[in-house]
Amino acid sequence: MDGAPTILMERAETGPCCGCEELTCPIRQVVGAAGLSGSPNAVSRVSARAGEKLDVADFAPDTVFRVVNGMLMQEHVSNDGRRHIAAFKTNGDLSWPLPQQEPGDIREYYEAVQPTELCIISVDPITESTPDAAGLVKALYGAARDEVSRTQSRMFLLARSSAAERLAGFLLDLADRTGRATKRGVELKLSMRRERIADHLGMQPETISRIMSSFKKAAIIRLPRPSLVIIPDLKALSNVAVGAI
Template sequence: MVSEHDDARRRSCEQGRAESGCAECKVRLISVCAALTGEELDTLEALSQHVALDARQTLFGQGDAAMALFNVTEGVLRLTRLLPDGRRHVMGFALLGDFLGLSLPAHFSVSAEALTPVTVCRFERRAFTALIDEKPHLLRRLHERAGHELTLAQDQMLLLGRRTAEEKVASFLLALRDRYARIGRTSVTLELPMGRQDIADHLGLTIETVSRMLTRLDRQRIILIVPGGVRFLDLGRLERLAAA
């Protein structure tokens, strides 16, 4: 059951339907929606609500009833989990085309917070499940997405395992670069909408260690720290370091 707080939060950020439909959506070809035909997209659009968040607003909280799914169409979200001892762990970051809420539990296991202005398509879970039952090819696409998320989770386990702090930071930068490339954003400058504390909580390091590792890579002329991100100067050395 949705709380009054959740309902008010959702109403406050819902902005109505976008002027362009699903067929014109700029992330359609990199999301699960790519499996649908034009007519099926019309059906999907009828199920969707377009939601806008300002930076630092919460899309859903850990423990909230998972009554909806969300497709990110703009911006970046931070996915966090509060541990039993009160510490925060950043599970990951959601980018364009990412689908949130595909897991089966009745409640969200993480919180999703906007790092930048964010827009998402919101689908009521029951209606979306009914659509999947009618469209097996959409289900296959969802399975592919789930497999991709499992691979990311396995990579994260490896990242937090036996690697040094420098190797972790190098791997994080390269993994984010690859994710940006997947959505068509390729550049020698890597945008970092997340703060260093977010990176630290994601990699299991302290903010001081993350800052020290980024500074070391900068001094070694492997990267250049610039406002809002880093610029790659020597990708080969960075890749060798990440693969160590």
């Protein structure tokens, strides 16, 4: 894997979950304001610079990753070196490592697309120590169900859509998760390289550039610079995504 370095572990100054204001985190919701007094080593807050990578195989099967802020690129690599960008994880997203049962299994890596903070969570000790184990399992099940639903939507998009529809759907999804409403429209930062987007969508980088140019010419998007997309009318881009244009 190109000698990919792992993300450096940096614990937060406060104890795990204690004083944390990430109230949308399902684990934070269950453990409450007291934090993880019964399992203080179950959560580590870590940070990564853009380009740093994390080998998921280094972690136990009960591990859950949660992006606090920033963006992680989820990459799958087969035994023969072929790779695919499976997803881009953004603020609040949870992820579970692929099971590693055989040496030839697909390996999974996360790469920070931009400066990123995430929590690495060991679920088993939390389940054993929390008085609301059932609530924790329910919360994680709900998060996993939502992730499966998003994955199924991505699979349908890749299998049944044209190149323009795929790119439009990708931009809409990212705008929904990370976009910022402005007077000019929804601003979307594309921190990842065109090659990464192309890999994720099963296209060539040249195709991405060509379609982006066509979207710009049709006034569906604006491109003040390559890393910034402005969507003046989400409906117009949505019409492209569903094949109405």
